Amino acid sequence: MAVPLSSVDTGRKVRLLEIHAGRALQSHLTALGLIPGVELEVIRNGNSGPFIISVKDTRLMLGRGMAEKIDVA
Amino acid sequence: MLEDPNNEEGSEGAERALVVALAGNPNSGKTTLFNNLTGTRQHVGNYPGVTVEKKEGTCRYGEADMGLVDLPGTYSLTAYSVEERVSRNFLIDEQPDVVVDVLDASNLERNLYLAVQLIELGTPVVFALNMSDIAEAQGIRFDLAELSRFLGGPVVQTVGYKAGGMDELLAAITQVADHPAAFTRPHVDFGREIEEEIRKIEGRLTSASGLPSHVTPRWLAVKLLEGDPEVGEQMASTGVADVVAQSVAHLRGIFGDPPETVIPDRRYGFISGACQEAVRSTVEDRHKQSDRIDAIMLSRVFGLPIFLGLMYVVFQVTFAVGAVPMGWIESWVAWLAGAVGGLWPAGSESPLQSLLVDGVIGGVGGVLVFLPIIMLLFLGVALLEDSGYMARAAFIMDRMMHRIGLHGKSFIPMLIGFGCSVPGILATRTLESRRDRLTTIMITPLMSCGARLPIYALIIPAFFPEAWHGPMLWLIYVIGILLAIAAAKILRIAVLKGETTPFVMELPPYRMPTIKGAAIHTWERSREYLKKAGTIILGFSIILWAITKYPRKTEYDTDYGRLAAEAQAVYLTGARRLHREAVSPVPFEQFLSHAEGNPDATAHDAIMVAPVSLSEFVHRIRMIRARCEDTIVQKGLEDEELLVLALRHQVDEELARLRSDDPGTFDAALEFVDEAVTPYRERLDEIAARRCSEDMRYAVAGRIGCALEPILKPIGFDWRIGTALIGAMAAKEIFVTQMAIVFSVSRGEEDQEALRHKLQELYSPLVGFGIMLFCLVSAPCVATIACTWKETKSWRWAMGQWAGLTVLAYLVTGLSYWLGRILDIGV
Numbered sequence: 026m027a028v029p030l031s032s033v034d035t036g037r038k039v040r041l042l043e044i045h046a047g048r049a050l051q052s053h054l055t056a057l058g059l060i061p062g063v064e065l066e067v068i069r070n071g072n073s074g075p076f077i078i079s080v081k082d083t084r085l086m087l088g089r090g091m092a093e094k095i096d097v098a
Numbered sequence: 099m100l101e102d103p104n105n106e107e108g109s110e111g112a113e114r115a116l117v118v119a120l121a122g123n124p125n126s127g128k129t130t131l132f133n134n135l136t137g138t139r140q141h142v143g144n145y146p147g148v149t150v151e152k153k154e155g156t157c158r159y160g161e162a163d164m165g166l167v168d169l170p171g172t173y174s175l176t177a178y179s180v181e182e183r184v185s186r187n188f189l190i191d192e193q194p195d196v197v198v199d200v201l202d203a204s205n206l207e208r209n210l211y212l213a214v215q216l217i218e219l220g221t222p223v224v225f226a227l228n229m230s231d232i233a234e235a236q237g238i239r240f241d242l243a244e245l246s247r248f249l250g251g252p253v254v255q256t257v258g259y260k261a262g263g264m265d266e267l268l269a270a271i272t273q274v275a276d277h278p279a280a281f282t283r284p285h286v287d288f289g290r291e292i293e294e295e296i297r298k299i300e301g302r303l304t305s306a307s308g309l310p311s312h313v314t315p316r317w318l319a320v321k322l323l324e325g326d327p328e329v330g331e332q333m334a335s336t337g338v339a340d341v342v343a344q345s346v347a348h349l350r351g352i353f354g355d356p357p358e359t360v361i362p363d364r365r366y367g368f369i370s371g372a373c374q375e376a377v378r379s380t381v382e383d384r385h386k387q388s389d390r391i392d393a394i395m396l397s398r399v400f401g402l403p404i405f406l407g408l409m410y411v412v413f414q415v416t417f418a419v420g421a422v423p424m425g426w427i428e429s430w431v432a433w434l435a436g437a438v439g440g441l442w443p444a445g446s447e448s449p450l451q452s453l454l455v456d457g458v459i460g461g462v463g464g465v466l467v468f469l470p471i472i473m474l475l476f477l478g479v480a481l482l483e484d485s486g487y488m489a490r491a492a493f494i495m496d497r498m499m500h501r502i503g504l505h506g507k508s509f510i511p512m513l514i515g516f517g518c519s520v521p522g523i524l525a526t527r528t529l530e531s532r533r534d535r536l537t538t539i540m541i542t543p544l545m546s547c548g549a550r551l552p553i554y555a556l557i558i559p560a561f562f563p564e565a566w567h568g569p570m571l572w573l574i575y576v577i578g579i580l581l582a583i584a585a586a587k588i589l590r591i592a593v594l595k596g597e598t599t600p601f602v603m604e605l606p607p608y609r610m611p612t613i614k615g616a617a618i619h620t621w622e623r624s625r626e627y628l629k630k631a632g633t634i635i636l637g638f639s640i641i642l643w644a645i646t647k648y649p650r651k652t653e654y655d656t657d658y659g660r661l662a663a664e665a666q667a668v669y670l671t672g673a674r675r676l677h678r679e680a681v682s683p684v685p686f687e688q689f690l691s692h693a694e695g696n697p698d699a700t701a702h703d704a705i706m707v708a709p710v711s712l713s714e715f716v717h718r719i720r721m722i723r724a725r726c727e728d729t730i731v732q733k734g735l736e737d738e739e740l741l742v743l744a745l746r747h748q749v750d751e752e753l754a755r756l757r758s759d760d761p762g763t764f765d766a767a768l769e770f771v772d773e774a775v776t777p778y779r780e781r782l783d784e785i786a787a788r789r790c791s792e793d794m795r796y797a798v799a800g801r802i803g804c805a806l807e808p809i810l811k812p813i814g815f816d817w818r819i820g821t822a823l824i825g826a827m828a829a830k831e832i833f834v835t836q837m838a839i840v841f842s843v844s845r846g847e848e849d850q851e852a853l854r855h856k857l858q859e860l861y862s863p864l865v866g867f868g869i870m871l872f873c874l875v876s877a878p879c880v881a882t883i884a885c886t887w888k889e890t891k892s893w894r895w896a897m898g899q900w901a902g903l904t905v906l907a908y909l910v911t912g913l914s915y916w917l918g919r920i921l922d923i924g925v
Contacts, residue, residue: 046600052176053602055174056172058207061355079385081207
């Protein structure tokens with residue numbers, strides 16, 4: 026069941042399904058490791074304000090708006 | 099296949115000149131590596147046509163002279179960002195002999211995404227497995243030979259911050275440069291279906307003409323399938339677009355996703371395969387320690403206070419520590435002015451002398467004085483950046499920035515702007531969205547820069563009691579920040595409309611900043627400030643000097659000559675009387691010339707001989723006093739300081755000793771000095787100052803000031819302030835000097851107290867506050883506008899910034915003035 030990343034609680038691990046963004050942004054996120062199928066761990070979901078996730082060995086900070094555009098399961 | 103024309107030359111110990119490019123992710127330690135290899139032999143330029151920094155340097159290894167280019171840190175080589183395009187085009191067009199891909203060993207998979215793209219381009223690559231010490235500590239083990247086979251190039255382990263592995267790296271570079279064919283280029287297989295479409299497109303391309311050289315048809319085909327905008331545009335004329343469209347549709351049908359999603363997936367597959375064979379790791383989270391620190395640094399309770407605290411510390415240290423070298427530079431500039439001025443005889447009216455001393459040294463000196471503060475601020479920022487804290491700060495600030503329509507990363511340029519707007523504006527290059535960049539560039543000048551400090555230092559003590567000094571200064575800074583926020587919001591709503599860019603940023607683990615790295619960082623930014631001083635401000639100082647001095651008045655309103663003659667008559671009468679009363683044996687003229695002789699402060703030995711004549715006494719008294727005042731001026735001391743009190747006390751003692759030699763003559767001499775000489779000189783100074791003021795009013799600057807008066811009156815200003823503000827347009831540093839001239843505080847009078855008294859006489863605290871507001875909001879200096887112009891590549895934005903800030907300054911000052919008058923505050 027696809028849910029937006031922004032709704033995932035701190036500490037949960039999910040799999041990335043799709044990113045709803047323009048080509049430039051998608052390409053940038055791909056280069057950062059966010060491709061469909063990759064496993065993500067939510068390091069911090071502050072309910073407001075930026076988000077921190079872990080992808081492979083990297084930590085990424087995402088704005089809330091960004092997190093809402095990423096579908097995971 | 100990339101052309102390699104040097105291949106045939108071989109290398110029999112002949113001198114080689116190599117071009118080596120450094121590529122790699124941000125935070126991979128690439129810059130540290132670059133610094134290790136080039137040290138101080140580096141310089142910064144620009145890639146033509148874009149505002150991307152080009153860092154180049156040189157390095158020598160054996161007989162090879164290497165020219166290194168530090169490409170911008172990128173995660174990929176797509177056409178979607180300027181940095182990536184610049185890097186890609188550099189690799190394709192400039193054909194470097196070797197590319198060094200700097201990999202973060204503790205984060206290898208993601209880092210290899212860029213590596214794969216370098217491999218696809220076909221450039222000869224050497225892989226620097228950087229931060230390998232950290233990887234090792236985390237229990238990751240590499241099979242270098244296997245990795246090298248997969249990637250098609252030597253893999254060297256390096257430890258950037260300890261400069262470990264540099265020799266091996268250089269050896270690998272020369273090896274690859276000499277024998278590029280020794281390594282088999284790996285083939286990244288995209289799978290049967292995609293490979294088939296690639297072949298189709300390749301076929302179509304090879305029959306077309308006008309292909310760019312230095313890239314393979316395969317590479318072009320892959321890019322076209324990925325929908326690369328730049329390649330698509332370049333290939334538009336070949337008519338290959340329809341074949342590509344067919345392939346894309348076909349592949350989408352098979353995979354359910356477009357090739358631009360599947361191809362990266364295959365790349366990661368290749369990377370995964372390579373890592374599985376060549377990397378062994380025990381599960382050890384490299385972020386564990388950073389996480390512990392972040393638990394506090396990013397906590398909702400402590401995060402913001404810690405951030406504010408750190409900012410406060412940076413500023414405090416900057417201003418406190420910076421004050422000392424500032425004093426040195428001030429003295430040195432004063433000395434220089436004196437030395438250059440001394441090349442002409444005293445009282446000379448030479449325009450050249452004035453140009454050099456007032457115009458050049460005065461103007462540029464004012465800018466140089468701030469160098470220590472600015473360097474310290476940049477050092478603080480550099481240390482925070484290198485340690486990784488800035489990413490956290492951007493995270494904390496993002497929420498606030500988002501609400502005013504900016505990006506979390508926007509606050510770094512603004513922070514730097516507190517030192518100087520020019521490097522602040524340059525720092526906006528890290529912002530990817532043009533809208534974010536423009537907004538940030540527009541509001542950065544509202545962060546009260548270092549040059550405005552002397553203005554506040556002049557005005558606040560003139561109008562406000564001591565207890566208010568600190569809070570007033572703080573108030574000014576806060577007003578600047580609030581205005582910036584408001585301006586950002588308005589710009590976003592009215593002019594730079596659009597959604598805020600999504601905030602995506604890597605959170606690197608904390609690391610120890612290297613002194614070398616921070617120092618180089620600091621120096622680069624400071625150099626921008628100095629360039630500004632050396633060029634724009636120098637130019638404008640000269641223009642300002644010209645418009646302040648010319649045209650010269652020949653006929654004056656007041657007959658200054660007559661006034662001076664009157665003063666001299668009074669003086670001579672008094673002098674004769676005293677001379678008679680003292681019954682001096684020396685004829686009056688001789689006595690006068692000796693007594694009047696310039697007190698030579700360096701004739702120290704004369705003190706040893708006991709004085710006998712009245713004139714000698716006069717001379718000595720003046721000398722003792724002059725020495726004291728000179729010292730005070732040279733060291734730039736303030737009236738209340740202990741040292742000044744001590745020096746003056748010393749003067750009293752010396753005078754007392756002198757008196758003991760011959761009290762009668764001493765008293766007569768003292769009377770002469772205090773009642774004839776000193777008042778006469780002061781009167782002469784006063785007359786000269788009044789003349790100066792009239793000169794000023796007649797000169798271009800003064801006339802502009804007078805012409806502007808009708809506009810300035812509503813906000814409480816008069817022609818004098820207007821004239822000073824014109825000068826301040828060039829650089830805020832010049833404002834105080836201009837004020838001194840306008841208020842005819844005599845030249846050479848370093849004591850700001852005199853100027854403050856004049857200000858108090860003429861203006862109310864409300865107006866004083868207004869002056870500060872105006873200076874705060876209006877454009878800091880021409881250099882800022884010029885920088886905006888260069889960075890936005892649009893004179894419209896630069897002019898808009900200047901006009902907008904000036905209008906805003908007028909409105910804010912007007913508002914404050916009228917509010918004050920209505921509420922009857924500080925009038």
